[in-house]
Amino acid sequence: xxxxxxxxxxxxxxxxxxxxxxxxxxxxxxxxxxxxxxxxxxxxxxxxxxxxxxxxxxxxxxxxxxxxxxxxxxxxxxxxxxxxxxxxxxxxxxxxxxxxxxxxxxxxxxxxxxxxxxxxxxxxxxxxxxxxxxxxxxxxxxxxxxxxxxxxxxxx
Numbered sequence: 001x002x003x004x005x006x007x008x009x010x011x012x013x014x015x016x017x018x019x020x021x022x023x024x025x026x027x028x029x030x031x032x033x034x035x036x037x038x039x040x041x042x043x044x045x046x047x048x049x050x051x052x053x054x055x056x057x058x059x060x061x062x063x064x065x066x067x068x069x070x071x072x073x074x075x076x077x078x079x080x081x082x083x084x085x086x087x088x089x090x091x092x093x094x095x096x097x098x099x100x101x102x103x104x105x106x107x108x109x110x111x112x113x114x115x116x117x118x119x120x121x122x123x124x125x126x127x128x129x130x131x132x133x134x135x136x137x138x139x140x141x142x143x144x145x146x147x148x149x150x151x152x153x154x155x156x
Contacts, residue, residue, distance in 0.1 A: 002092040003040040005136050012088050015098035022061045023048035023139070025146030026073050026106035032124035033143060034113065035133070036068050039120050044133040046103070046142060047071075049118075061104040069122045070114025073106035079146045080154030087138050103142045103154075 006012035023046040026034045035044045049064040051057055058075040065073045080103050087099040113122035125133065127147060135143070145154045 004090045006088040008086045013096045015088055015096045017095055018098045018100050020051040021101045023103045024061045024065045024106045025079050026108055028108055028124045032126050035125045036119035037121035044135045045139045068116050068119045071111040072109040074109055075104050076107045077105040078153040079103040079105050
């Protein structure tokens with residue numbers, strides 16, 4: 001299913017759903033952030049996805065990182081909560097989702113970056129390499145906030 005993101009686009013379609021979703025900011029021992037290249041839009045992103053019924057939200061973060069990136073993590077905190085109503089995700093099946101995403105901070109436990117159906121590439125990326133990658137502005141904001149390590153989580 002194809003995915004297209006709208007940010008501050010007055011011509012974007014109207015949203016018809018909100019789904020609780022997560023992203024995960026996790027670094028290796030060299031300070032590199034774990035990123036996936038999404039198969040649905042080709043952009044680089046933090047691993048993440050939608051919460052399943054019967055699942056604690058921190059379990060979603062662990063599961064999605066394992067499924068999309070092949071890496072086991074432990075949730076250690078919250079980077080921020082991202083709810084910009086002007087950020088819409090349009091899918092080829094007609095769903096237009098208003099953003100609602102919690103970005104967790106994770107600690108690397110084990111595993112090697114491994115691709116999945118949702119990721120065509122997975123790798124640890126140094127902060128100085130981020131500008132060379134195609135990353136949506138909303139994802140860049142999460143990565144920036146992850147590196148900043150603010151005392152309080154971002155809420156916006």
